[in-house]
Each structure stands twice: as structure tokens, then as C-alpha cells.
Amino acid sequence: MNKRDFLKTGIAGAIGLISVPALARSKNLFYSGKKEFLLPELPYAYDALEPYIDKETLMIHYSKHHAGYTAKFNAALKDLTTVPSTVREILSKASEYNAAIINNGGGYFNHKLYWKFMSPDGGGVPKGPVADAIQKDFGTFENFQEQFSTAAKKHFGSGWAWLIFQNGKLKVTITANQDNPFMDTLPEEQQGFPLLNIDVWEHAYYLKYQNRRAEYVNAFWNVVNWEFVNKRYARVAKS
Numbered sequence: 374m375n376k377r378d379f380l381k382t383g384i385a386g387a388i389g390l391i392s393v394p395a396l397a398r399s400k401n402l403f404y405s406g407k408k409e410f411l412l413p414e415l416p417y418a419y420d421a422l423e424p425y426i427d428k429e430t431l432m433i434h435y436s437k438h439h440a441g442y443t444a445k446f447n448a449a450l451k452d453l454t455t456v457p458s459t460v461r462e463i464l465s466k467a468s469e470y471n472a473a474i475i476n477n478g479g480g481y482f483n484h485k486l487y488w489k490f491m492s493p494d495g496g497g498v499p500k501g502p503v504a505d506a507i508q509k510d511f512g513t514f515e516n517f518q519e520q521f522s523t524a525a526k527k528h529f530g531s532g533w534a535w536l537i538f539q540n541g542k543l544k545v546t547i548t549a550n551q552d553n554p555f556m557d558t559l560p561e562e563q564q565g566f567p568l569l570n571i572d573v574w575e576h577a578y579y580l581k582y583q584n585r586r587a588e589y590v591n592a593f594w595n596v597v598n599w600e601f602v603n604k605r606y607a608r609v610a611k612s
């Protein structure tokens with residue numbers, strides 16, 4: 374288009390020259406040509422996990438904390454020339470990235486899992502393959518529950534308790550801050566494939582339970598989505 378044509382057709386005509394994919398990119402990505410990690414939709418309503426997880430906590434936790442990690446994660450990735458397509462790829466090479474990417478990427482991914490590990494239809498005892506694996510590696514479900522709860526209750530400061538799959542076995546671990554079991558920066562005994570997590574940052578329970586983290590951890594068992602835990606287990610278990 375020469376200058377005269379541009380003047381004739383005006384701005385609307387000029388916009389018509391921009392390809393559809395370019396428009397789609399500029400709409401979906403705040404920087405062009407690179408991946409943006411999106412805040413996943415919450416799989417249930419804010420009040421769906423009442424009375425165990427209250428509406429206000431869930432709303433702030435998701436729309437402020439998780440949304441914040443998501444925005445900061447994307448902002449931290451902005452200066453990279455290439456961005457891996459999955460968070461797992463980034464976290465498993467955490468040693469190659471800066472603190473902003475690791476902390477916010479961990480926050481982004483840990484919460485993404487946490488929402489799915491809970492369900493209004495959750496709770497009770499697990500069934501299926503993961504129940505068998507729990508029995509094999511912990512003796513009984515109650516033993517596993519006790520180990521996981523104790524880890525979550527006793528962890529000093531912010532972090533997460535996990536059930537991970539490591540070297541063919543299930544194991545309970547704890548990570549500090551927003552660290553994730555995929556991170557190569559963690560000691561080997563904390564690395565593995567995440568099968569269940571619980572957020573023990575104060576923001577996860579303080580509005581309802583104040584300083585009583587133990588009550589929050591006990592309540593958590595009423596909403597654990599064993600179906601999703603089984604789905605994750607199926608990805609790593611040998612048939």
C-alpha cells in the first residue's frame with residue numbers, strides 16, 4: 374500500500390492488512406510470539422468446598438494469589454528468547470532460570486494442581502490403583518493420612534505438603550515456599566511426580582481457621598479428589 378492508498382482507505386483499511394493470527398496473538402498475549410500461561414478456570418464455585426474451605430478464602434486465594442503468581446510468572450518469562458511450552462519443562466530445569474521464574478512458576482503450577490486435588494464430591498477413602506499403592510507403601514490408608522497430615526501441620530513457615538511418586542514408590546514430602554517436586558534445584562529426596570498437595574501458606578486458611586493450621590489440614594481430607602489423584606497416578610504407574 375502506498376501513501377496515497379493509505380490516505381484513501383484510512384485506518385480501517387490499514388487494519389485490514391494485519392493478519393488474523395497476528396490479531397489473535399496480540400489479543401491473547403501481552404508480548405507477541407511467545408507462550409503465555411493462563412490462569413486455569415476454577416473447577417467449582419467459590420463456595421463449593423464449604424464448610425471445609427470457606428468462600429472468602431477460596432475467592433481471594435484464587436483471584437488474588439493464584440492470579441498474581443500467574444501474572445508475575447508471565448512477566449518474568451518476557452525477556453526469554455524461547456519459552457518452553459509446559460510449566461513442568463521450566464520447573465524441571467529450575468537451575469537454569471532466575472528466582473522470579475522459579476518462585477512464580479512454582480506458585481502458578483502448585484495452585485493449578487491444588488484446585489484439582491479438591492472437589493465438592495471428594496473426601497472419603499481412595500479407591501482403585503492409588504489405594505493399592507498407598508496400602509503397599511504405607512501399610513494402611515490411616516498411616517499415609519497420618520504422615521501427610523503431620524508433615525503439613527509441622528512444616529515451619531510457608532510451603533506445601535506432597536504425596537509424590539519417586540523411584541517406583543509413593544512418598545510424603547514437604548517443600549518450602551513455592552518449590553515444586555519437579556524442580557531440579559531441590560534435594561533428590563524431595564524430587565518426584567506430584568500426586569497430591571496441600572497448601573500450608575497462611576493465606577490458604579487464615580481467614581477461617583486463623584492460627585489453627587491443624588484444623589484446616591484435618592478438614593482438607595473431606596474434599597480430596599481421589600479421582601484426580603488416581604488420574605495422576607495412572608501417568609506414572611507401571612501396569
Ligand code: MN
Pocket residue numbers: 434438484572574576577
Ligand atoms: Mn496458596
